[in-house]
Amino acid sequence: MVEQAVEQAVEQAVEQAVEQAVEQAVEQAVEQLVVDASPYPFGFSPEHTALLVIDMQRDFVEPGGFGETLGNDVSMLRKVIPPLSEVLSATREAGILVIHTREGHLPDLSDCPPAKLNRGSPSMRIGDPGPKGRILIRGEYGHDIIDELAPLDGELVIDKPGKGSFHGTNLGEVLEAAGTTSLIVTGVTTEVCVHTTVREANDRGYECLVLSDCVGSYFEEFQRAGLAMIAAQGGIFGWVAPSENYLKVV
Ligand code: C5J
Numbered sequence: 001m002v003e004q005a006v007e008q009a010v011e012q013a014v015e016q017a018v019e020q021a022v023e024q025a026v027e028q029a030v031e032q033l034v035v036d037a038s039p040y041p042f043g044f045s046p047e048h049t050a051l052l053v054i055d056m057q058r059d060f061v062e063p064g065g066f067g068e069t070l071g072n073d074v075s076m077l078r079k080v081i082p083p084l085s086e087v088l089s090a091t092r093e094a095g096i097l098v099i100h101t102r103e104g105h106l107p108d109l110s111d112c113p114p115a116k117l118n119r120g121s122p123s124m125r126i127g128d129p130g131p132k133g134r135i136l137i138r139g140e141y142g143h144d145i146i147d148e149l150a151p152l153d154g155e156l157v158i159d160k161p162g163k164g165s166f167h168g169t170n171l172g173e174v175l176e177a178a179g180t181t182s183l184i185v186t187g188v189t190t191e192v193c194v195h196t197t198v199r200e201a202n203d204r205g206y207e208c209l210v211l212s213d214c215v216g217s218y219f220e221e222f223q224r225a226g227l228a229m230i231a232a233q234g235g236i237f238g239w240v241a242p243s244e245n246y247l248k249v250v
Helices: 002-031 081-093 171-178 190-203 220-235 243-249
Strands: 033-035 042-044 049-054 097-103 156-160 182-188 207-216 239-241
Touching (some): 081 097, 081 182, 081 243, 097 190, 182 190, 190 220, 220 239
16 A cells, blocks of 8 residues: 555656656757857857846047057947947847946055056056046946946946956856856957956856957957957857847847
8 A cells, every 4th residue: 555655656756857857848948049150059048148248338448448548449349339239139128138347446446456557558547537537447437338338227237357257246146146057248358358258157167159240359350369269179168150140039
């Protein structure tokens, strides 16, 4: 009698577990979107994906900001704005998590290592007063995100002291809490903050798709090489695709 009851209970438990596993597999298969990408198609589930918009700040993208004080031509980065606007709208409509980042420092510069503060010979240093407020200082006009890509109320904005988006931030915890496994990566600059973030993310187990026309560099050769490095060797850091391929499926 007891044996029969145990057998039945075990059978029921196994049946339930199999049903649940099949349901989950079907759900995942249905929700999986596939982007034509290099080095091979990038599959992702919108529920477990976040769009990262990296450092689209006035200090990098507009004349008179930090980027220009370093001697850069900001028009190279402004090309990113129209395609990224489209991606942002489509991503919001699809209900995919959107996270913005800003590179910058506390007003007393206590979170800016001297190695960063004193590097190079820019016409203005981090913390100096510039036409858009103190350069790369949190709360200043130049530090904020450009109007064209302004975060919506409730969208996460992660302030970061470094080039990577994980270093010195709670991005890892936020993504874990949201159940995120894949990242759609956009922003500036390709070879600096985008690359550092993709490398950090890749080492943490995230699958990253970088949208080639939604990331920008002040240097054409770095843009080309930066993107090539991500997808090389079978996708050593992730995948690369133009935004039109992402927009087709999202
Ligand atoms: C740089 C960045 N280039 N957001 N920052 O200093 O890439």
